[in-house]
Amino acid sequence: MGFLKACIKETMRLFPVVIGNGRCTTSNYVIGGYQVPKGVQVIFQHYVMSNLDEYFPKSSEFIPERWFHRDPNSTRHNFSSLPFGFGKRMCLGRRFADLEMQILIAKIIANYKIEYNYPQLDYHIHPMYTPNGPLKFRFQRR
Numbered sequence: 001m002g003f004l005k006a007c008i009k010e011t012m013r014l015f016p017v018v019i020g021n022g023r024c025t026t027s028n029y030v031i032g033g034y035q036v037p038k039g040v041q042v043i044f045q046h047y048v049m050s051n052l053d054e055y056f057p058k059s060s061e062f063i064p065e066r067w068f069h070r071d072p073n074s075t076r077h078n079f080s081s082l083p084f085g086f087g088k089r090m091c092l093g094r095r096f097a098d099l100e101m102q103i104l105i106a107k108i109i110a111n112y113k114i115e116y117n118y119p120q121l122d123y124h125i126h127p128m129y130t131p132n133g134p135l136k137f138r139f140q141r142r
C-alpha cells in the first residue's frame with residue numbers, strides 16, 4: 001500500500017487535478033520582494049513548482065520512490081507539491097479522496113491486468129487538469 005500511496009502522490013505532482021490555489025489578500029503584503037496590496041487575487045501555481053527540477057530532481061520522470069524517504073540534502077520545499085491546497089481552505093475532502101483512490105486502484109489492480117498501448121495522454125485544463133480524450137485502457141481479468 002505504501003508504494004501505491006507514493007504512486008498517487010507522484011501522479012498528483014506531475015498532473016495535479018487543480019493546478020493552482022487562489023487567495024485574496026486581506027492586508028498589504030510583501031511577497032518575495034513584491035508589494036501586494038490588500039484585495040488582490042494571488043494565485044499559487046503549485047503545478048509549476050511541482051514540475052521544477054529545483055524541487056524534484058528529474059521532475060519530468062515518474063519516480064514514486066522519491067516519496068519514500070526524504071533525502072536530508074533535498075532542496076524540496078514543503079509547499080512544492082500541494083494538490084489539495086493548504087491552510088484553512090484546503091480541500092475538505094482530502095482524506096476521503098485519498099482513501100477512495102487507494103481503495104479503488106488497489107481493488108482494480110488486484111482483479112485486472114491493465115494495458116495502455118497508445119501515445120502518452122495529452123492533458124488540458126477544462127477547467128480541471130485532466131486527460132484530453134478517451135482513456136483507452138485494456139482490462140484483463142486476472
Ligand code: HEM
Pocket residue numbers: 017018020021022082083084085086087088089090091092093094096097
Ligand atoms: C483527487 C481529488 C481532489 C483534489 C485533487 C482536490 C483538490 C482541491 C483543492 C486544490 C482545493 C482548494 C484548496 C485551497 O484553496 O487551499 C479543494 C477544495 C475543496 N474540496 Fe477538494 N479535491 C479533491 C476531492 C474532493 C472530494 C472527494 C471532496 C468532497 C468529498 C472535496 C471537497 C472540497 C471542498 C468542500 C473544498 C472547499 C474547501 C474550502 O473552501 O474551505 N474535494 N479541493
